[in-house]
Amino acid sequence: MLAAAMVLSMTACGSTQEEAPAATESAETESAAQETAAAETESAAAETESADASGKTYIIATDTVFAPFEFTDASNNFVGIDVDLLAAIAEDQGFSYELQSLGFDAALLAVESGQADGVIAGMSITDERKEKFDFSDSYYDAGVTMAVAKGSEIASFEDLKDQKVAVKTGTNGAAFAKSIADEYGFEIVEFSDSPTMYQDVITGNTVACFEDYPVMAYNIQQGAGMEMPGDVNESQTPYGFAVKKGENAELLEMFQAGLKNIKENGKYDEIISTYTK
Numbered sequence: 001m002l003a004a005a006m007v008l009s010m011t012a013c014g015s016t017q018e019e020a021p022a023a024t025e026s027a028e029t030e031s032a033a034q035e036t037a038a039a040e041t042e043s044a045a046a047e048t049e050s051a052d053a054s055g056k057t058y059i060i061a062t063d064t065v066f067a068p069f070e071f072t073d074a075s076n077n078f079v080g081i082d083v084d085l086l087a088a089i090a091e092d093q094g095f096s097y098e099l100q101s102l103g104f105d106a107a108l109l110a111v112e113s114g115q116a117d118g119v120i121a122g123m124s125i126t127d128e129r130k131e132k133f134d135f136s137d138s139y140y141d142a143g144v145t146m147a148v149a150k151g152s153e154i155a156s157f158e159d160l161k162d163q164k165v166a167v168k169t170g171t172n173g174a175a176f177a178k179s180i181a182d183e184y185g186f187e188i189v190e191f192s193d194s195p196t197m198y199q200d201v202i203t204g205n206t207v208a209c210f211e212d213y214p215v216m217a218y219n220i221q222q223g224a225g226m227e228m229p230g231d232v233n234e235s236q237t238p239y240g241f242a243v244k245k246g247e248n249a250e251l252l253e254m255f256q257a258g259l260k261n262i263k264e265n266g267k268y269d270e271i272i273s274t275y276t277k
């Protein structure tokens with residue numbers, strides 16, 4: 001972990017605004033004890049040592065469980081590629097932030113409604129989203145894939161006929177599934193997070209789900225009882241950091257500059273290789 005005192009808010013999305021002042025206070029002490037205490041109370045901020053001159057603490061929203069980009073590890077730390085990239089970029093650029101783990105759909109809504117300043121959540125850069133968000137350059141390549149329970153007979157989209165298919169609300173995978181549902185004659189069931197969606201497929205309530213390839217591959221490698229039939233890998237949609245369109249331009253610029261710096265100094269590669277082997 002970086003020099004940053006890194007704690008995380010695991011609160012529901014409704015509490016965003018009440019959380020902010022407490023988080024700013026906790027940032028001022030920055031001791032390890034403080035970090036532990038804050039973590040235990042589930043209230044928190046992720047802060048860099050060097051707050052920017054304005055003293056502003058940006059609220060950054062993220063997903064709850066989207067390994068290897070954001071997830072809680074065996075030691076109960078909230079970690080992942082997004083979490084570490086943001087910490088490294090904030091340290092490089094000297095800005096303070098509070099990371100809020102809200103869920104994917106809720107994270108996007110928080111930024112759209114102005115409750116959060118930015119989002120990093122394995123969020124795909126799409127033309128549709130560009131109407132509502134300004135994106136950084138991409139920091140990771142991804143695409144949507146179909147996944148089924150291990151040993152399933154489902155091997156192609158044709159096999160989905162008259163079946164139920166799981167998607168995660170507000171995602172690119174959901175949009176893709178919806179775009180082909182009529183053509184292949186399947187019914188869509190929505191979930192708000194990835195683990196619940198996988199579980200539904202594993203238990204056989206739904207016969208398949210649509211998820212980002214790197215995320216599905218990581219989960220299968222970690223033992224999820226699923227597989228990706230064939231080479232079904234649609235819509236290449238790399239990930240970017242986003243702010244609400246027309247707002248927080250300085251935050252986006254700092255992210256962009258920091259991303260460039262950590263790509264040059266090796267930190268980016270170090271983070272990626274921590275989570276992908």
Ligand code: GLN
Pocket residue numbers: 063066104121122123124125142168170171172173212
């Ligand atoms: N990359 C997908 C999207 O942007 C899914 C992101 C996620 O579930 N966190 O829609």
